[in-house]
Amino acid sequence: MSRWTSRRRRTSALIAGIGATALILSACSGGGDEGDDDGEGGDDPILIGISLPLTGDFAEPGQGVQRGYELWAETVNANGGLLGRQIELKIVDDQSNADRVVADYEALITQDEVDLVIGPFSSRLVLASARVVDEYGMLFVEPAGAAANIFEAGYGNLFYAAPAIADDHYNYLFDYIMEMPEDERPQTASYATMDDPLAQGAAYGLKDKLEEAGITTLVDEVYPPNTTDFSGIAAALAEADADLMVGGTQYQDGVNMIVAVQQLNYQPRMAAFTTAPTLPEFVDALGAGVEGVLAPTGYSPTADYAGNAEFVEAIAELYDREPSEDEANAYTAGQVVQAAVEAVGCAEQGECQQELIDWLHANTVPTVVGDLAWDEAGRPNGAHFIQQYVAGQPEIVLPADQATAEFINIKPEW
Template sequence: MSSRRKHTWGVAAALSAGALVLTTACSGDSGGGGSDDTIVIGVSLPLTGDFSEPGKGVQRGYEAWAQMVNEDGGLLGRQVELKILDDQSSADRVVQDYEALIAKDQVDLIFGPFSTRLVVPSARVAEEYGMLFVEPAGAAGEVFEQGFENLFYAAPAIAEDHYDYLAEYLLGLPEDERPQTVAVASMDDPFAQGTAYGLRDKLAEGGLEIVVDEVYPPNTTDFSSIAAKISSSGADVVVGGTQYQDAVNLIVSLQQLNYQPRLAAFSTAPTNPEFSAAIGAKTEGILSPTGYTPEAAWESNTDFVERYTEIHGSPPSEDEANAFTTGQVVAAAVEAVGCAEQGDCQQQLIDWLRDAEVDTVVGPLSWDDAGRPQSAHLIQQYVDGEIRIVLPEDAQEADFVFPKPAW
């Protein structure tokens, strides 16, 4: 885009407000928009159901953002109040929630939910009402093919590009060192499949053979048959298009069969703090893409990690960081435009972001006309029991280990 405007927003500058007021409610609860002293932000999250684990991480990120906003003096000098509803991981429910938040409760602003399955229907509601829609977890390509003009993804890259650095590395290896076969198992979910298939397709184009390619429903708990196919194939690389519990169940099933790939890559599960213990602390070599690392030296990230750790006793993970980034992006627009309410203000916020670059805890973000971020994901790997950035080389915290049995 031409005439790009650079706006730098640290935590203290862009985020502010007094005491955190958090309302967690059901869709039928009554409520209202903000007052002269309060800005109310409506959110629907999967706090129960299939996406509850990452959904709660997003909730923690939103709450941390609001608390820091409120500690730092206010967004436009006003307190921030979050009104969070539980959509129960249901697309029908998320539509009802955003309808209620916007039309009935008259919230001033909205933040997006977790999961592409929930982002697309809720973005349609937001567009119908002319609301700015910044979201932390709708990364699948289909999100950006709907023609939304109000949507912005608050992360460095979309799902299909998450593993670009890994594909580039593997295909750049000498022929006799390169893996030859790949087994893929993915949840029937746009984000999970987007991440897994982006890597699958790049490796296949580079000459690797896809020997297993399985899709399973989101509620799958028994992975014995899929694990047996993968184990029998003897694939060099296993790629999991996973959320959290499905990855744990698949890995445990593969462990029981003594299957040892040379490399294992999963969409999101390794970023979860409980992941290592859930699979018996046998994580060495497992990979995942990430748009975030607590060690990143971005100015606002240093403050975010310190203050988040004070609140929770541990550093934030990617889900929390992307939620926090959503708050930063919306705050930057609100402070720049000088308003935060329904009506004409929303289009001003959208227009400002279309031609802006915003400094966040995941780095500088800018977007194309469809809301795609214009950056790249890092590749992280468990090395000596700790998850470290290994690709690209100029960002690595440890050397990429390959080949390495994954568990």
């Protein structure tokens, strides 16, 4: 018996609890009869194809997405399956490569003849794969493609399973800065961002708003996704000595950037990074250096959303920690697909896919990240929390009505 299987069995009661909640939420969403599967699947498993970056630049968050998908499928299966059929995931590794992810979805749809597909991690890979999924007219719910250009490409089949797109990730932080007394708010800012639609989109969404508000940009650096040497970028950041440092990062690049500026003793008053601080490995890599670091996050373990407490408990049992944002967003993507399939009553390639798409455009789905609804381009209707490390722990500091700790205005030294 594998370690994974053993731990799964120890969480069976928790999984059953989540599944019971999911069934209640699906019933509240309305729609067709759950057991009325008019396709040709019969009792065969519902095969869901997924390409993920399990190696390469996006491996850390990609593996988190895999864990979220697998927990969702296990939860559904433990509670009778989807339309009375078990879910089988076929997950392939796209190696963080945009060409590879396109080939993967092409093969999953045409060769493996999967019933459904769910999206990969990262805006770069979502944008590449969305085209081929759209060509086959299939529903494409994705957990991690938030860049604005994805929703400007005209894909009516795409739905982002998170609260907000990249440009709006820092909205609460911008509002907070603007509400600070003028002599206390940052006057200058520096930006260093990976050439990646999500990372750069989030950082530049904040940059555009701050510049319009009169906060001066001192550094604006964009680096390739495979960058490992941050000495030059760190030197520019340290020399500029801006009040606010913003990193448009994934994971390892965020850690490397922080280590590089630490070595030059650059101490910004505020420091914000995308993705990296939301991963549990972030604290392991930086220790006390995480204190005061900010990040947008689409998920909070403390949020009072239906089913979230059970989800948190299941992750704690499996990994002895709280869920990561990537795990939650993947789990959410599964919830969204589940709601549509149960409402429409089918899960096969063909005309069923357009019915699923139409249903999601017309309905709201309760999830562990809140109630989600979408516009015609697949943009969600919510807003991201702002997370900050307080006493070594990731806490929600914005918005105030969801905060678990007070905002630290001046970041402690690295």
